[in-house]
Amino acid sequence: MWGYSPALDLLEEITLLSPKSPGEDGRKQLNILLIGNCDGRHIFKTLAQLQRLGADDVAVTFYVIEKSLEPVARQMLLLTLALEPADILGLQEKTILFLEVYGNTIIRPTSYNYIIQKAHQLIHMVTDFDYLAARMPIINIENLKYKERDALETIFKFWISTKASQLNTEFLWDSRLRRSLTNRYDSKLGVFDWDYHMKLCKAGQESISHAEYNKWRLKGIAFSWHDRVLSKSNYTLISGIQKVNGEIVSFGYTGDIENGPFATYGLTKDIGDGKRKIQNPRKCTTACLKEVMTMLSCIIRSTESVVIPDGNELEGTVLADDLQQNLCSLTDKSEDFQAEESARKIFDKETYSAAPLGPVKVVYLPLLFQSDIHLRDKFRNVFDAIVISHNSIDSLNSNLIKTAKSNSIIVVETLNFVLPPQKGFHEAFVEKIEKLANDSNCKPIQLLDGEEDFYRRFEVVTE
Structure with missing residues (x-):
């Protein structure tokens, strides 16, 4: 349900190699693929840097593939929470x-009640795309089956x-x-x-x-x-x-x-x-x-x-x-009127929209794309960065590289924070990552000051 490595600013990761050229509309178009990262931490960190820099000239699309749908549901909840207006x-x-x-x-109890309230809204969102576009325009689930x-x-x-x-x-x-x-x-x-x-x-x-x-x-x-x-x-x-x-x-x-x-x-x-x-x-x-x-x-x-x-x-x-009143009224209701009023507020669609973010999208892809995204023509040579979690490293292969642009960056999570079951476990895991990258024609990116403790980084090399 969470990663074992620090959240990354993926704009900074991309600039490790070279700046990207602006698109036709004058914006830098960046496409980032996240495979099995579970918690959306890289999305939040990158969004924070985008907004801090006021980088409205950068259009970023995150494509997310998970192993199951529970992490997708949690990410949607956390995105809704993070983008609540002040x-x-x-x-x-x-x-x-x-x-x-x-x-x-x-x-x-307050946090529990918040989950209950937003679960109702998320049900509205996944069953009504017009409402999703109005309430949480950053989220796109149209590719899901x-x-x-x-x-x-x-x-x-x-x-x-x-x-x-x-x-x-x-x-x-x-x-x-x-x-x-x-x-x-x-x-x-x-x-x-x-x-x-x-x-x-x-x-x-x-x-x-x-x-x-x-x-x-x-x-x-x-x-x-x-x-x-x-x-x-x-x-x-x-x-x-x-x-x-x-x-x-x-x-x-x-x-x-x-x-x-x-x-x-x-x-x-x-x-x-x-x-x-x-x-x-x-x-x-x-x-x-x-x-x-x-x-x-x-x-x-x-x-x-x-x-x-x-x-x-x-x-x-x-x-x-207003929100505190709604949340508290979910429990210890002493009068029928209070219960009815609370139910109306909780079950009805919220009329406000998330905090504005500019040209940013989070697109959730079907689960099976973890193994066959390369078969979709629209994803050939598309991604500027690919981030792979420790439990999805088998996705790193020559097929996945077909979806990456030339000289794009591949970031792979190690298990250096995980308590090792036996001696040499971490070293063997890193060796496996490096072998998969080498077989996929990816060149290691060497960093200084031990910054590779939690990740290994590679550059996609085209012949």
Whole structure:
């Protein structure tokens, strides 16, 4: 459900090779293919840089291929959240909402209610393309097959169903933990301590505190906010959602229980406490708050100042008045009138549009395109950059290279942040990447200062 490497500014990646020539309308036309990256982090990071630079002369289209539709559904939700106008959702609360939905198995009631509200809107979007174009013009799902659009609708319906409300992610997490640790379950704190000190820290990830890592391994909570109560299950992390004999079922939580969602926004060089940073129990949370708040502020070109809140300020953050009233009215309804009014607001289509972004599109492609996108003529020699996740490296082959422009860049995620099951695992994985790239006639791009820890980069070479 998340990557194991930092979010990339793909405009910067593309300029590693050469600037692209403007299109017929005077804009630089950039096409970027993302394969199996799950969480959309590269989209958000690139959008933030586009907006920060005011680069309205750059037209960027992200083409996204995933292995399943649950990541597509989560990306649509997170895009909707990120592009909420400032008068609808404040920057500070938006950041906290983003991080909770992104990386916590247990969330606040406010975050849970936000998911419920937006699930209704996302159902409207996937069933009404005119509404999608008006409410979220950045998203394009027209290339998806009919059955895939139906599957997306099923996922959104699951989020708001009684079937989902009966799931207990704490129980699901503990069950996974018991199966994973077997006879070591009773000494799990010792296992977590060993993994942290002997694996995570040795991999250079001291930016995550021991307390944060332990809390993640125990309960699946990566980000917490002091006295804020986390009491609701995050159903957006549930996998295998499908309709069987008219009933929506799922596989439960089948995601990561070892590494956590820290790498994408928390592994920054400046996490700042000097020698005391190792003693800070919330240092990765603070780093993520800073990174995500800055990113979301840039995306909507917010005029709010980016100030990382302390504990007391976090307790005081609220949604904008209208939205807060809608969310709170979803629970503890004491009067029929309140319930009817709430239902009308939640179920009806929202009448506002997402924050404007300029010439940017996120196009979701069918799942089967991961293996046969090269068979579509319209994707021959199209992409300026291709980003491949660690679990999709088999996509890197001579067929995929047919979709790339000459001298385009290929970025492949390594597993250097993943806790290795055995010695030499990381090295063997990198060797596999380099062999696949070499067989595909791609030339390595060498960077300085260890910047290749999380990625390997290659240039497409045409004969």
